[in-house]
Amino acid sequence: MTSNRREFIKLSALAGGGAIFGFQVLVSCKTDSSSKMIEAALPDPDQWFDLSAYVKIGDTGLVTIMSPNPEIGQNVKTSMPMIIAEELDVAWKDVVVEQAGLDTDNFTRQVAGGSQSIRFGWKSLREAGAKIKHMLMQAAAKRWDADIASLQVSDGIITNSAGETLSYGELAAEAVDMEVPETVDLKDPKDYKIIGQGKTNVDMEGIITGQPLFGLDFARDGMVYAAMKRPDAFGMSLKDYDDSATRAVNGVIDVVKIGDKIAVIGKNTWAVIKGKKALQATYVKSASLESSDDLSKKMQEALDQLSDEPKRNDGDVVARMDEADQVFERSYEAPFLPHNTLEPMNFFADVTDDKVELIGPIQTPQWQRSNVAEALGREESEISIMMTRQGGGFGRRLYGNFVVEAAEISNAIRKPTKLIWTREDDMTFGPFRPSSAYKFKAALKDGKITGYHLTGAGVKMRNACREGFFPAGCLADLRIDSHSIDSNIPTGAWRAPVTNFLAYAEQAFFDELAAELGKDPVDLRLELLASAQKGLVGEVEYDTDKMIRMIEVAREKSDWDNRGDKHLGFSAYFCHNTYVAEVAEVELTEDGPRVKKVDCVVDCGLVINPKGAINQIEGGIIDGIGHAMYGDYAFEAGKGSMNNFNQYRLIRMMEVPEINIHFIESHDDPTGLGEPTLPPAGGAVANALHSATGKRLYRQPFVKELEVLG
């Protein structure tokens, strides 16, 4: 059965074209956007032919591939088109990548962040490329009156058995009318020419020459600028304000109250920043003014409670604890954290009677379209959203409060408006990584672990734990409880939600538990996994064989068994379908301990783009170390403790260790890399710091607990 091209576009969208998710996303990279400069691409065409929502082919053979998902630095704009180009069988140098706007008719789930659909997207992107290749081959077969099976394709050139050739450019016009095949054969991975090759970021030239790629760079004639003053603590509401000083600022055009917020409109960014500072506003308490200390107390209390509905309850942990020789117990706590994308929140909105046009950096355009429709009382069909390149995401741009604000301001003043959040706004208005705490208890009897109990508590965390992860499945008696603490502080996903701290706590606990049992921490993990291999208890999300292989490779690559007096710390974790082990080395210098090196072993299935993969892996490790060491943020009376980088410490170049990456070779479907190298990093460093200093670390950031060198 076949369908026509229009239906194909629809179908491929339903099949999850844009379904590859953000962070998690495919390993990626791009050899040479610069290939355009190094190797001449085909000339610009006079005419383009739309073969699907993803692919346009020009009469010269140049190919445009649309990238439907938001690019936040995770390299999807390079890696997703690579997958299509592979099956389309075109030379990467002849591919131009364009960002698609929100288009729910043709793409699904244009989201950066989250995770489940990678395998699905992996298949649908390959099929999208293969189907178009098939249509081009059908067109060639028709021209030559040949059997399609007798044709060969390479780099956008089709060759028949007589040795004659036709290029995609010559066939594009005819291919448009060919039937879209229902099913297509996909390549054998051994024939891949693009996937698995390091491809350079497609936006490289723009980035290194300062072209307007980012949301903050977008401008349009007649546009005004806006800054927003919001209540300065969560729990406060606007009482009244005096804008006379603001209106006196040169370049300020207007001041508009929108609910609890006051928008300052001006001719340029500086005018609105100054105008906002000059605003005199008074606020009144309208809800509780919370502090980190109070929330911490509530979490600590919750850690001693059994929940009515445990997340997992294998065997009888309570009985095992009662009959144990010893219950080994430790708890860990983490602060709130802002995301601190380097490009602060911003958005362009142009609201008129006919339409609502939105342009800027957002990880969830579809969600924001419905938020804006609701806020403005408009139809979704009147709203368009175009995504720019985004100066970091880390989960922050999943939440579109700034998109709605921009739309509300433009709606109020009916001018094309660019809203900018200052760094101070960005660091204080959230949402934040929720503060969380964990307690681990191990029942020990006759030198063995007979029961394991994890309790988690987090500020507005639906589930602070991961019940399908190691060591679940390895122990007959294992229980996991999770508690959510209510608050009016906005919280949300932050790179590797939940596991960004849970993994640290667990890896640190394992290290200490092994020491208590007099075992090597690597052996302890392997023993538990060996018992799971013999008989898995309940259901788990990880694969025991892969887990064991990753740990063994890490043991070998880090020379763990011959570490002598080197201070190494071991950590191994599965999350986001990816297996990552990290071994950190800390050296003692005259000025104190310093993280010198990290060996990282990754099993992420097939690596789409090794260059992009390495960037994501290094970035995740550095982010994990940086926030474990320095990331600190607290609330007092509803107000955040820091508002700029003079107070908030981010990791800098001199604090970054040498990183060695080892991929486990695999032909399994690709998994995400934007998140999974972050969670194990803190534990590896904490365990190495313990080896070097004898001090165990139970709270982040480490710098508050220990004199650590950058």
Add this chain to the structure above:
Amino acid sequence: MPQYTLQVNGQSRQVDADADTPLLWVLRDELHLVGTKYGCGIAQCGACTIHVDGSPMRSCSFPVSRVGDKKITTIEGLSADASHPLQQAWREHDVPQCGYCQAGQIMTAAALLADTPRPSDEDIASAMHGNICRCGSYPKIKQAIKAAAKK
């Protein structure tokens, strides 16, 4: 509003701006040179780094009234055809992740190399200390600077 004549990337440019306007916003909003980025506004992140008479400067904390006839170079003017050794090395090493900090990184590194053509690891780490990369592209930045230094 006062008027200033600025020497930017080899051209003379006239702008109207309040005296206290940071050069960053004059470049971005008035001259539409948006390669220079805003990250903190208080000289802490390096995203806004430009060259003033060849020295690296945080344009977010440099008022337009103090520029005078000093020569301003931004990322757009670093080389005529993206051929600066650092731009070449950035390409070869695929340095950027989100890319937002990279113009500032390149401008700081360019000033370092102009001053110290063969920098040691410590020279690099200390020169680059003022530039944050939230994505953690630091290892690649370091490799690219070393590669450019060899050119």
